[in-house]
Amino acid sequence: MSETIQVPTMAECLAQGKQPEVLFWVGCAGSFDDRAKKITKAFVKLLHNANVDFAVLGTEESCSGDPAKRAGNEFLFQMQAMMNIQVLNGYEIKKIVTACPHCFNTLKNEYPELGGNYEVVHHTQFLKDLLNEGRLKVQGGKFKGKRITFHDPCYLGRANNEYEAPRDLLRKLEVELVEMKRCKQRGLCCGAGGAQMFKEPEKGDKDVNVERTEQALETKPEVIAAGCPFCNTMMTDGIKAKEKEGDIQVMDVAEMIANAEDL
Amino acid sequence: MLDYLPNILFLIALIAGIGYFTRNIRKVIRNIKLGREIGEVTDKKERWGNVVRIALGQSKMVVRPVSGLMHIFVYVGFVIINVEVLEIIIDGILGTHRIFAFLGPVYDWLIAAFEILALLVLIAVIIFWIRRNIQRIKRFISPEMKGWPKNDANYILYFEVVLMLLFLTMNAADHQLQHLGAPHYIEAGMFPVSSHLLPLMEGLSADTLILVERIAWWFHILGILVFLNYLYFSKHLHIILAFPNVFFGKIRPKGQFKNLESVTNEVKLMMDPNADPFAAPPEGAEAPAKFGASDVMDLDRVQLLNAYTCTECGRCTSECPANQTGKKLSPRRIMMATRDRLEEIGKNIDKNGEFKDDGKQLLDDHISREELWACTTCNACVEACPVSIDPLSIIMDMRQYLVMEQSAAPTELNVAMTNIENNGAPWPYNQMDRLNWKNEV
Numbered sequence: 119m120s121e122t123i124q125v126p127t128m129a130e131c132l133a134q135g136k137q138p139e140v141l142f143w144v145g146c147a148g149s150f151d152d153r154a155k156k157i158t159k160a161f162v163k164l165l166h167n168a169n170v171d172f173a174v175l176g177t178e179e180s181c182s183g184d185p186a187k188r189a190g191n192e193f194l195f196q197m198q199a200m201m202n203i204q205v206l207n208g209y210e211i212k213k214i215v216t217a218c219p220h221c222f223n224t225l226k227n228e229y230p231e232l233g234g235n236y237e238v239v240h241h242t243q244f245l246k247d248l249l250n251e252g253r254l255k256v257q258g259g260k261f262k263g264k265r266i267t268f269h270d271p272c273y274l275g276r277a278n279n280e281y282e283a284p285r286d287l288l289r290k291l292e293v294e295l296v297e298m299k300r301c302k303q304r305g306l307c308c309g310a311g312g313a314q315m316f317k318e319p320e321k322g323d324k325d326v327n328v329e330r331t332e333q334a335l336e337t338k339p340e341v342i343a344a345g346c347p348f349c350n351t352m353m354t355d356g357i358k359a360k361e362k363e364g365d366i367q368v369m370d371v372a373e374m375i376a377n378a379e380d381l
Numbered sequence: 382m383l384d385y386l387p388n389i390l391f392l393i394a395l396i397a398g399i400g401y402f403t404r405n406i407r408k409v410i411r412n413i414k415l416g417r418e419i420g421e422v423t424d425k426k427e428r429w430g431n432v433v434r435i436a437l438g439q440s441k442m443v444v445r446p447v448s449g450l451m452h453i454f455v456y457v458g459f460v461i462i463n464v465e466v467l468e469i470i471i472d473g474i475l476g477t478h479r480i481f482a483f484l485g486p487v488y489d490w491l492i493a494a495f496e497i498l499a500l501l502v503l504i505a506v507i508i509f510w511i512r513r514n515i516q517r518i519k520r521f522i523s524p525e526m527k528g529w530p531k532n533d534a535n536y537i538l539y540f541e542v543v544l545m546l547l548f549l550t551m552n553a554a555d556h557q558l559q560h561l562g563a564p565h566y567i568e569a570g571m572f573p574v575s576s577h578l579l580p581l582m583e584g585l586s587a588d589t590l591i592l593v594e595r596i597a598w599w600f601h602i603l604g605i606l607v608f609l610n611y612l613y614f615s616k617h618l619h620i621i622l623a624f625p626n627v628f629f630g631k632i633r634p635k636g637q638f639k640n641l642e643s644v645t646n647e648v649k650l651m652m653d654p655n656a657d658p659f660a661a662p663p664e665g666a667e668a669p670a671k672f673g674a675s676d677v678m679d680l681d682r683v684q685l686l687n688a689y690t691c692t693e694c695g696r697c698t699s700e701c702p703a704n705q706t707g708k709k710l711s712p713r714r715i716m717m718a719t720r721d722r723l724e725e726i727g728k729n730i731d732k733n734g735e736f737k738d739d740g741k742q743l744l745d746d747h748i749s750r751e752e753l754w755a756c757t758t759c760n761a762c763v764e765a766c767p768v769s770i771d772p773l774s775i776i777m778d779m780r781q782y783l784v785m786e787q788s789a790a791p792t793e794l795n796v797a798m799t800n801i802e803n804n805g806a807p808w809p810y811n812q813m814d815r816l817n818w819k820n821e822v
Contacts, residue, residue, distance in 0.1 A: 125816070127816070149810075150815070151808075159821065174816065185807050186801055191784045192781055192785060193785060197648055223637070276760040276761065306705070307702040309702060310757070312758030312759070313794055316793055316796075317797075320709065320751055
């Protein structure tokens with residue numbers, strides 16, 4: 119990619135008197151975590167490629183409060199939520215897209231009662247719309263015919279009943295989509311939800327991510343597709359624990375599309 | 382007068398049976414009302430739809446086809462055979478015999494349907510027993526299923542076997558008496574199942590047959606009354622409570638957890654630059670609510686109804702990622718512990734007239750912190766429950782108590798929360814570096 123991609127902030131847009139069509143909520147993982155940043159960059163490339171007029175909050179974005187809420191700290195959650203809502207409402211945001219199902223769920227479902235009403239979509243839903251509108255073109259490319267299994271993020275799937283958007287995107291890549299025996303409504307968690315990402319697991323026989331990785335490996339995939347930065351980390355760790363990192367990749371659906379197109 | 386003795390005895394049994402049951406159901410309602418009020422119930426149309434689909438229609442049972450189908454046999458059998466119970470009650474009070482026989486062919490088909498259902502119930506119940514006791518399916522032998530829960534499950538199955546066998550024996554004896562042209566035993570009914578028992582009845586005198594028929598009739602109806610009263614002590618209450626429970630079940634997206642209003646008020650006050658932090662609370666203001674739940678009174682009434690509704694099938698636990706990987710958490714046990722504690726409090730009230738502090742609570746005495754912190758909030762348990770129970774909401778309320786009332790979160794979580802507070806992310810990164818990725822695009 120030779121041309122540089124512009125990532126405008128809302129503050130810059132406001133200064134120029136512009137209102138972008140969508141705010142890209144990057145999330146903490148997407149902003150700071152080295153692995154998740156790759157997803158962020160891939161998604162931004164796709165936005166750019168589809169000529170989407172977007173902006174980010176940049177340093178004005180703060181944790182959505184999801185891990186605090188799931189950990190039981192309602193106070194901290196609402197502090198975060200209200201600060202974010204002040205910022206979002208200040209910029210008169212209407213539509214938000216995010217690559218993190220946790221941010222997606224919290225912004226979409228838990229912010230309205232606190233005064234934050236936006237149309238919130240997950241990046242797989244947004245990309246699907248771009249394809250349907252013909253703004254983004256995707257063809258098989260690199261992944262055509264490859265065995266891919268999709269791991270449903272709990273906060274996209276069960277929590278918000280979205281199972282098809284990521285799968286539709288994978289089908290567009292003409293992959294051989296193989297389902298794990300536990301998928302969709304009965305998909306097994308990667309083990310990171312409920313603030314587990316930030317603590318050691320309780321005593322048990324096995325780690326949840328290893329269990330889930332074993333289920334994924336049963337499908338003999340070449341790539342495990344994910345739609346959540348935390349699932350991505352957990353599954354990547356699982357693959358390492360199983361010493362399969364040489365054979366199997368864990369990739370976000372957005373990364374797969376960007377890679378297929380060689381963006 | 383002596384002629385009416387059976388009618389009188391029947392009426393006494395009926396009144397005693399229904400009376401004791403009513404008394405106990407009142408206790409259930411009283412105990413549920415110990416929970417917090419739930420506010421106005423909205424979206425009634427959607428809720429009734431759920432009752433039709435999930436409770437009446439058993440839609441979530443068939444996610445597991447074998448147990449789902451077997452359960453439908455028992456459920457439909459239970460509901461339909463109750464029409465027969467209606468006839469038994471009328472006959473018992475009036476001293477009549479097969480009072481609905483005037484329906485003619487309709488009656489014949491009804492009895493035939495009851496018999497076939499009774500057979501299906503028998504088969505299903507035997508399969509259930511095998512699954513529990515011989516096949517020993519994992520969800521039926523988990524640690525929380527030792528002792529009473531295990532016996533309770535088996536007693537229910539034995540009850541159902543005995544009731545169905547009594548029903549079929551009664552019909553077989555009746556059928557044979559009809560053949561013999563015994564007075565009072567009018568020709569009525571079609572007996573596709575019990576007719577296979579006729580060889581057992583051959584050669585028996587009319588008097589013996591009447592004795593067999595009467596014994597089966599009496600034990601059948603008395604058995605039903607005993608079973609009705611057993612519900613209160615059993616996990617089997619779900620046959621009644623599943624319906625209201627589904628009605629009151631969560632209809633928001635599963636990922637939407639409720640926002641605590643008491644917290645909202647405080648946060649708004651903190652963020653309001655014009656608020657006076659030292660202002661005295663307004664006259665008559667209620668004391669701030671306790672954050673989260675440490676005992677059953679802190680839960681809401683739907684959560685307590687959930688606890689009474691749970692029939693300990695363990696589908697939640699078998700789907701739980703924490704439980705599957707050997708952690709102590711079992712969502713079913715969360716529901717069982719909640720009911721145990723609620724009944725403990727109920728007994729305390731029965732004894733003392735009102736609740737006297739017993740030095741115990743739901744947290745620690747019934748549910749450990751280790752269980753609460755093992756949850757990934759993935760909603761698999763909520764999705765799995767065939768009757769819309771939400772174990773996750775109880776786990777969340779108890780976590781809130783631990784964190785907000787006791788500052789007792791695991792250390793690593795405290796670190797993450799401090800990071801969120803100080804730099805707006807759960808990791809110790811500088812907020813000003815949030816957009817650094819932009820330069821790498």
